[in-house]
Amino acid sequence: MNNNDEVEDHAAHVDKGKRRAVEPSELTPLLGSSSAIIDEAIVPADSHRNLRTTLTTVFLVSLSVCIVFFVVIALLAWSYASRASNLKPDDVLNNDLVFAGPDRVDVLNVTKEGVWLNVQGRVGMDAGRAININTDPDDGPFRDLWKAIGRWSVRTLDRVSVNMSTINITPEYDSSIALVSLDIAPIELPLSVDPPPDLSWLTPVSVPVYFRLTSNSTEVLQFLKESWHVGKIAVRADVSEAHIRGGSLNTTSWRSNFQTKLLDIRTAIHMKIPPIPGLPHPGKHLPLPSLSSLITLKSFNISSTPTQLNIDATASIFNPAPTSLSLSAPSLSFIVSLPTTPPTFLASVSSAPFSLTYPNITLSLSGHVLPLTQSAFPFLAEFLSRYLSGEPNEISISSPLLPGYDISAEFPAPQPRPQIxxxxxxxxxxxxxxxxxxxxxxxxxxxxxxxxxxxxxxxxxxxxxxxxxxxxxxxxxxxxxxxxxxxxxxxxxxxxxxxxxxxxxxxxxxxxxxxxxxxxxxxxxxxxxxxxxxxxxxxxxxxxxxxxxxxxxxxxxxxxxxxxxxxxxxxxxxxxxxxxxxxxxxxxxxxxxxxxxxxxxxxxxxxxxxxxxxxxxxxxx
Incomplete structure (x- = not known):
C-alpha cells in the first residue's frame, strides 16, 4: 500500500462518525477544509426559510381571523346601532321605559316661581325589548347568538345618563295651552334585558324636580273637568333636546364614548283616572266635584292679644292620592278673603308641616286677622250677619306661592244658630x-x-x-x-x-x-x-x-x-x-x-x- 492509498483511506475515514481527534502535528494545515464550512452554512438557511414561511402563514391566518372578527363585531354593532337609532321616543316612553310610583314626594322649597320637589320612585329601561334582543324560544341558533351578544353588550354598558331640557306639558287637544313645566335633574337609567314580568327589576331613584304650574287657572280647571268627564288624562310632553351618555353621571370611562342627542322630542301620554273612593266615578260623564266640597273647616279659635287677633284652625281636605304615595310638605302660607271685587282680605294663616293621611289630610293652621279698612265694612257686615244668623259664608283661599289660584271654600256657621x-x-x-x-x-x-x-x-x-x-x-x-x-x-x-x-x-x-x-x-x-x-x-x-x-x-x-x-x-x-x-x-x-x-x-x-x-x-x- 502506497502513500496515496493511505491518504485516501484516511480521507474516507474522516466522514464516518465520531472518532478520536487527530492530534496536530507539524504537517497539519493551518486552515481546515472549506467544504465542511459550506456544508454547515447550507443547513441553517433552509431552516430559516421554512420558519419565515410558517410565520407568514400564521400572520396571514391571524390577520384574516381578526379582520373577520372585527367585521362581524362591526356588523353586530351596526345592527344594534341601527335598531337603536330607529327607536321612536313614543315607543320608548310608552313601552320600554317603566316607572313605578311616585312612592314618596318631599316638598323641598316653595317659591312664587315654582316648587322644588324630591320625587322617589322606581325606574328601569327594558333595552332588550327596545332593540329586540330579549330571549325568544322561537329564535334560530344564529339569531339566538346574535341576541346573546347584544344582551351581553347591554349588561356591560349597564346604564345610561340622561340630561333633558325643560319638559312642557300641554293638553293633547290644544298644544298652545301650557299646563305644567318640569325641570328634572340629570338621571341615570339602568338598562335591563329579559326582565321578569313583575316590577322587581326596577331600580329605586330619587330625583329633584322643579315644578311650575301655569298662572292660567281657568285653563287648568277646564282641562281637569274635561279629563274627569272622559275618565283619562291625555297630555303631550315636549322636550327640545335630551343628551344621552353611556355610564354613570359622575364617572368617566369607555362607556362615556357612547353618546347621542335627541332633538324636538314630542310624545303623547295617556293615563286612565282610577276610581277614587268618595268621589263620582270618572268617565261616567259626571261633573268634577267642586273644590269647596273637598275642604271642611273642622274648628277654629280666635283669641285676643293687645296688638292683634290670633287665629288657630283645623281644616280637613279630601285626599285623592293613592295610598301608596307618601308626601311631606313644609309650612305653607295662605290668605283668607271674601270673594268680592276687589277681594276683601280677612286673615293670613300658615299651615304646620304635614304629611298625607287617608282618607283626609288634616291641616293645622295659625295666623292673625289682617287690618280692616272702611271699604271692607259693607262686606264684613254681610259676612257677620250670615254667620250670626246661622248661615254659612263663602270664602276664598289663596296662596302667595300660587298667584291666580283661588280656592272657594265654605266657612260654616255655628249650629244651632247662636244667641248672642x-x-x-x-x-x-x-x-x-x-x-x-x-x-x-x-x-x-x-x-x-x-x-x-x-x-x-x-x-x-x-x-x-x-x-x-x-x-x-x-x-x-x-x-x-x-x-x-x-x-x-x-x-x-x-x-x-x-x-x-x-x-x-x-x-x-x-x-x-x-x-x-x-x-x-x-x-x-x-x-x-x-x-x-x-x-x-x-x-x-x-x-x-x-x-x-x-x-x-x-x-x-x-x-x-x-x-x-x-x-x-x-x-x-x-x-x-x-x-x-x-x-x-x-x-x-x-x-x-x-x-x-x-x-x-x-x-x-x-x-x-x-x-x-x-x-x-x-x-x-
Missing part, C-alpha cells in the same frame, strides 16, 4: 205716666255669649235695645224678621257715641199679647265684665245699662192689652209679668282688632239686630 244676647231682663222696671205718655225706667241686664271658637277680650261700651213688651210670657213664635246682625261703622268724634243704627220696622202682623214698644232715642252707656264661660261657647260677658224715662209706645190697636196689663200691675197683689222680645245693638271694643278708622276708638265695632228674649216682673211702686 241671653238672660236679658229689665231690673227694677218702673212705668209712670207723664201727661199722655208713659215713661219706663230700670236697669237692662243680660249676658253677651260669643259663639264657640271666639275667645276674644272685649268691652261693651254702649247698648241700644229695641223691645216689644208682652202681657205675660212671650208666646212661642218665629223670631221677627228684623232679627239680623249688621256690622256698622261709626262716624262720631273721639269720645262720642257711635251713630245710631237704622230702626227696624215693627213686625207685621204684631205678635199676640204684645202691647208696647220701647226704643231709647240714644245709646245707653253700658258696663261689662267677664263672666264664667259655659261648655260649647266662647267668651261670656255680663252687661248692664240704665234706662231712664224712655217713652213706652203703645202699639197700634193694642190699647186694650195695655190697659189690662196696667190693671194687673196696679190692682194685683203680686204685680204682673211682662215678656220682652226684640233686638239690640251693642258697641264693643275688641282687643287686638286691627281697625284703622278715624274718629272713635280704632278697634270699636257696632253689632245691631242681635235678637233676645226674656221677661221682667213689674210691681206697683
Amino acid at each position: 244676647l241671653r238672660d236679658v231682663t229689665i231690673k227694677d222696671m218702673k212705668i209712670r205716666p207723664t201727661g199722655t205718655v208713659f215713661l219706663a225706667s230700670g236697669i237692662v241686664e243680660g249676658r253677651v255669649v260669643l259663639p264657640k271658637g271666639m275667645n276674644i277680650s272685649l268691652d261693651v261700651s254702649y247698648v241700644l235695645p229695641d223691645v216689644l213688651v208682652f202681657d205675660g210670657e212671650v208666646p212661642p213664635a218665629p223670631e221677627p224678621d228684623y232679627a239680623t246682625s249688621r256690622f256698622v261703622k261709626h262716624r262720631g268724634h273721639h269720645g262720642s257715641a257711635p251713630d245710631l243704627p237704622e230702626e227696624p220696622p215693627l213686625p207685621d202682623p204684631l205678635p199676640d199679647r204684645a202691647f208696647a214698644h220701647i226704643r231709647p232715642d240714644e245709646w245707653l252707656p253700658a258696663v261689662s265684665s267677664p263672666s264664667e264661660a259655659e261648655d260649647g261657647v266662647g267668651s261670656v260677658y255680663a252687661i248692664s245699662a240704665r234706662v231712664v224715662d224712655v217713652p213706652l209706645e203703645v202699639l197700634p190697636g193694642r190699647q186694650k192689652e195695655f190697659s189690662n196689663f196696667v190693671g194687673k200691675v196696679i190692682f194685683g197683689t203680686d204685680g204682673a209679668t211682662a215678656g220682652i222680645l226684640g233686638s239690640a245693638a251693642v258697641a264693643v271694643t275688641v282687643e287686638g282688632l286691627p281697625l284703622n278708622t278715624p274718629g272713635r276708638k280704632t278697634n270699636e265695632i257696632v253689632l245691631s239686630g242681635l235678637p233676645f228674649q226674656g221677661s221682667v216682673h213689674i210691681k206697683k211702686r
